[in-house]
Amino acid sequence: MTVHTMQLNEPIGETRLDRDVQGVIGRPIDRFEGPLKVTGTAPYAYENLKGETVAYGYLVTSGVGAGRIRSVDAMPALSMAGVLHVVMPEDGVRAAADPSDKKPAAIKGEITYFGQPVCMVVAESFEVARDAAKLVTVDVEETDGKYDLLAEQPNAYDPGDNTIPSTVTKGDFDKAFAAAEVTFEATYTTPSQSHSAMEPHAAVARWDGDALTLYGCYQLVSTNVQQIAAALGISPSKVHMVNPFIGGGFGGKLGIGPESVFAAIAAKATGRPVKVALTRQQVYQTTSRRSDTIQRVRLGATKDGRITAMAHDTWTGNTKGDEFFEPAGISSIFLYAGENRQITHRKANVNILLSSSMRAPGEAVGMLATENAMDEMAEKLGLDPIEFRKRNEPEVDPQEGLPFSSRKLVECMDIGARRFGWEKRNTRPGTRREGEWLVGIGMSAASRKNLLQEAKADITLSPDGRATVSTDMTDIGTGTYTILQQITAEMLGLKIENVSVQLGDSKLAQGPGSGGSWGANSSGSAVFTACEGIVEAIAKKLGVPADDLTLKDGAAIAGNRQTPLSQVLAGEAISVTGHFKPGKAFEETHQASYGAHFCEAAVNLVTGETRIRRLLTVGAAGRILNEKTATSQCYGGQIFGIGTALTEELVIDTRTGLMVNHDLAEYHVPVNADVPQLEVVLLDERDPAASPLAGRGIGELAISGVGAAVTNAIYNACGVRVRDYPMTLDKVLKGLPALDAAA
Ligand code: MOS
Numbered sequence: 001m002t003v004h005t006m007q008l009n010e011p012i013g014e015t016r017l018d019r020d021v022q023g024v025i026g027r028p029i030d031r032f033e034g035p036l037k038v039t040g041t042a043p044y045a046y047e048n049l050k051g052e053t054v055a056y057g058y059l060v061t062s063g064v065g066a067g068r069i070r071s072v073d074a075m076p077a078l079s080m081a082g083v084l085h086v087v088m089p090e091d092g093v094r095a096a097a098d099p100s101d102k103k104p105a106a107i108k109g110e111i112t113y114f115g116q117p118v119c120m121v122v123a124e125s126f127e128v129a130r131d132a133a134k135l136v137t138v139d140v141e142e143t144d145g146k147y148d149l150l151a152e153q154p155n156a157y158d159p160g161d162n163t164i165p166s167t168v169t170k171g172d173f174d175k176a177f178a179a180a181e182v183t184f185e186a187t188y189t190t191p192s193q194s195h196s197a198m199e200p201h202a203a204v205a206r207w208d209g210d211a212l213t214l215y216g217c218y219q220l221v222s223t224n225v226q227q228i229a230a231a232l233g234i235s236p237s238k239v240h241m242v243n244p245f246i247g248g249g250f251g252g253k254l255g256i257g258p259e260s261v262f263a264a265i266a267a268k269a270t271g272r273p274v275k276v277a278l279t280r281q282q283v284y285q286t287t288s289r290r291s292d293t294i295q296r297v298r299l300g301a302t303k304d305g306r307i308t309a310m311a312h313d314t315w316t317g318n319t320k321g322d323e324f325f326e327p328a329g330i331s332s333i334f335l336y337a338g339e340n341r342q343i344t345h346r347k348a349n350v351n352i353l354l355s356s357s358m359r360a361p362g363e364a365v366g367m368l369a370t371e372n373a374m375d376e377m378a379e380k381l382g383l384d385p386i387e388f389r390k391r392n393e394p395e396v397d398p399q400e401g402l403p404f405s406s407r408k409l410v411e412c413m414d415i416g417a418r419r420f421g422w423e424k425r426n427t428r429p430g431t432r433r434e435g436e437w438l439v440g441i442g443m444s445a446a447s448r449k450n451l452l453q454e455a456k457a458d459i460t461l462s463p464d465g466r467a468t469v470s471t472d473m474t475d476i477g478t479g480t481y482t483i484l485q486q487i488t489a490e491m492l493g494l495k496i497e498n499v500s501v502q503l504g505d506s507k508l509a510q511g512p513g514s515g516g517s518w519g520a521n522s523s524g525s526a527v528f529t530a531c532e533g534i535v536e537a538i539a540k541k542l543g544v545p546a547d548d549l550t551l552k553d554g555a556a557i558a559g560n561r562q563t564p565l566s567q568v569l570a571g572e573a574i575s576v577t578g579h580f581k582p583g584k585a586f587e588e589t590h591q592a593s594y595g596a597h598f599c600e601a602a603v604n605l606v607t608g609e610t611r612i613r614r615l616l617t618v619g620a621a622g623r624i625l626n627e628k629t630a631t632s633q634c635y636g637g638q639i640f641g642i643g644t645a646l647t648e649e650l651v652i653d654t655r656t657g658l659m660v661n662h663d664l665a666e667y668h669v670p671v672n673a674d675v676p677q678l679e680v681v682l683l684d685e686r687d688p689a690a691s692p693l694a695g696r697g698i699g700e701l702a703i704s705g706v707g708a709a710v711t712n713a714i715y716n717a718c719g720v721r722v723r724d725y726p727m728t729l730d731k732v733l734k735g736l737p738a739l740d741a742a743a
Helices: 034-038 126-133 149-155 173-179 221-232 258-270 280-286 363-381 385-391 409-420 480-492 519-542 565-569 627-646 706-718 729-735
Strands: 002-008 055-061 067-073 083-087 117-123 137-142 167-170 182-190 202-208 211-215 239-242 274-277 293-301 307-318 340-349 437-449 455-461 467-470 499-502 549-552 555-558 561-564 574-582 592-604 610-620 678-682
Touching (some): 055 083, 055 126, 083 126, 149 307, 149 340, 173 340, 202 258, 211 258, 221 258, 258 274, 293 363, 363 385, 385 437, 409 437, 409 592, 409 610, 437 610, 437 706, 467 480, 467 519, 480 499, 480 519, 519 555, 519 565, 519 574, 555 565, 592 706, 610 627, 627 706, 706 729
Parallel strands (some): 055 274, 307 340, 610 678
Antiparallel strands (some): 083 117, 167 340, 182 293, 202 211, 202 274, 293 307, 455 467, 455 574, 549 555, 555 561
């Protein structure tokens, strides 16, 4: 296996992807695993080791929110027929749910949140384990817990830099705000949210001597191997993680969960492979959440709508000792112009489930506040919301002064406005009535910081002209398998069915995993790099310069000669490891994906209920690698945004720390009836500084800002502005005029 390395220090020039000879890149190709998933035959973590003698674990979790464990009595459980073992707190269990938490915290005897795993019953069947778990008594000396972010806000502190700096300032905000001709100030709150992936967290652990095989469902294989090894106190070289199919992650599976650590300990103790699946309630209560947020937005502008001062101050909660904060201010750093700015993130300690990354950490909830504030300020200025945004379009990144690699925000707003019929919007809220419904339209900008990671991928082109791609990169439902297949097929001139892709196994070349919308672009860049190495090898065999070589339908074409690859290879496979590293092109430009959302909403004057009628997202994310998977990602973001605006809220009982609505019956994600016909338009863009693919992240773009388009539409419909998300009907109803008084 030879290694081909690439670091992107200059914007990429024309590539084989641009030549589009094979005609597969960008096309809306179906995912091969779709039929497997809908027929229930794709093997997820829990379904491994079918037919083998295994044991089943069931977690016992804390029924109090804060305290110290005095004792755990597992004897009644152990004496039940079929019970094999109980993993106890003193067995050295450590828990790590967040990859930013490099050193997993020992949970020992301290209870820091309601639902924290305490011990695990292991039995011959899941049912026996679950039954026996009810017999375990945990005696806890309760202490006063902190269960309310609002109450803890005064005790919040600067947690230090994390995924982004905790404090970003420029100029003199206070002075500029005080001097501004027009000012706006408001505080918005967003609730805790749950990732709610379809596949509940599950793991199967098997030991062979001192080597662990873990079938898991995680997003970041190489990081996850490090985490499980650290939690167990073994060498990462002793861990083999197998992770080919993952039923959704959304950040909730970035880090290993208690199911893996307990499964591994139990398998060691019982000498049998152990399966652990969390119940839906446990997924809610014991994995991780998105923190609730308090966000104060202040804008100062000239009368003609140029922002002179902008502050976005945010407060979020997390458990003591975990300094991850929701980076709610991230897009405020670069989205709009303004010389004087202040973006802060403060964190309060709470006794609530760990908060970690969830789908577009930062933008997804930060833009709910700022994109409402932009709407509110536009109204104050008497400006159209799109015009107000355009007047504050920065020439360069307003914080660092870096040039944007590519920024199509204005195009997205203009295209969206035309397509949606923005000109028909009534400026004055509450003036379009249809029976008992008030109808309005609203918009929001979308932006998501682009992230790019180092990545490796191996490709073998075998003598029969078929290619195999392998990397430990994951596919969490996003389409990674298909996208990597398409890049390889286009680069090497192969039919798509002659490229196979292996993912999610820690023995394979190290990829970046799925997170932060970097997956396709980063792992795809490694595949691109490996393909370039293969093309060079083919060119060398033919004695022609690589640039003069065309690859199509399994043949090499140079000059007027066409040679089948099988003949070129003459029985010898070509294997190349592609090693891609971000370089100066990434560092010297500011990179983000942009878009615009448009929503039409109807609000019922009698019930306060909101029905979304139309939702359009226009997005620009560089080259679109697969139109179908990219569009589907955007549909997901739009639906997520509907939930964020209208229904999603983890309710914490502030007296006990209990997560009240810990299942899908009570945690309301949008269902079919809540979702109108969705429309997504993706611009044909290239961003040569972003990657050799000239693409950027798209997965999290469409969720960013969409909830604000919905709430801006609600305001336009009925004149009610609720600054406390979600905008449930009770909150909207309070602000509505009486039925006969309405226009
Ligand atoms: Mo995403 S929240 O980085 O999985």
